[in-house]
Amino acid sequence: MKKIEKQQRFVSQHLELFRCPVCHEPFTALQGNSIICSRGHQIDFNKHGYLHFLNGAADTEYGREMFLARRQLLSAGLFLPIVQAIAKILPKRPLKVLDVGTGEGTPLYQLAKIRSDQNDCLMGFDISKAGVTLATQLAMDAFFCVADLRQLPFNDHSFDAVIELFSPSDYAEFNRVLTPSGILVKVIPNADYLGELRQLLYDQDDQHASYDNSRVKELFAKHYPNCQIQRVRYRFDIPTGLQAALVEMTPLHWGRGAKQLSPAELDKLQAVTVDVSLLIANKF
Known part of the structure; x- marks a missing residue:
């Protein structure tokens, strides 16, 4: 077919x-x-x-090269413990799952493999055509589309679970498309996330040298007062030759003060810390 x-x-x-x-x-x-x-x-x-649901042109800086680099690292397991943690949170029954900002689709692909016995209905969307085009190449039973999270092209109460890794949010839209008993899992970086790379890219006094996620947590808790927070932290050994891809896959190197790393500096980057918080909430 x-x-x-x-x-x-x-x-x-x-x-x-x-x-x-x-x-x-x-x-x-x-x-x-x-x-x-x-x-x-x-x-x-x-x-x-795939279907293109945007009413106008997409406004995104995320291009094909970034998503190709991201696929290399994610296929090597960079986010796999995060996906495994999400899988443990989700109910063990067939679910309709929406992946917000799916990018090139690897996290959803890995989730599908972990939950292969649940017969889930899986859907991912992104504003980037480059990411969605790559996602459609994955050997999985899922649907991908180009869409705007501010105007989701889905009916009310359509999904049992909404997951989101490192993407913006629209909680009103998430609530609209979630079933009354639906679950939302949002993944955000903590201060130490890819800290080794951040230290290479920026001087210590640069505003991009540190990160604070407290505002994101506070906003989530405002919308979902009974939310839970689960921390996932681990070291990831970078496969040989993928140091440059790690830099390419993340917007960390987009800051005005970011340094251009030499091959020698990249070679020193043997492992990185992955440190994230899973913000978990039931709709009601």
């Missing part, structure tokens, strides 16, 4: 999840290469097999 046919079959089987980004009415039919809403608005599958 061709990739576009596989994606069309997924949408036809789960058409009740989708709503039109123009009028917010449900999509009611899949005809040929298009899905059509009750008011006649139409969105076509592109050649990569």
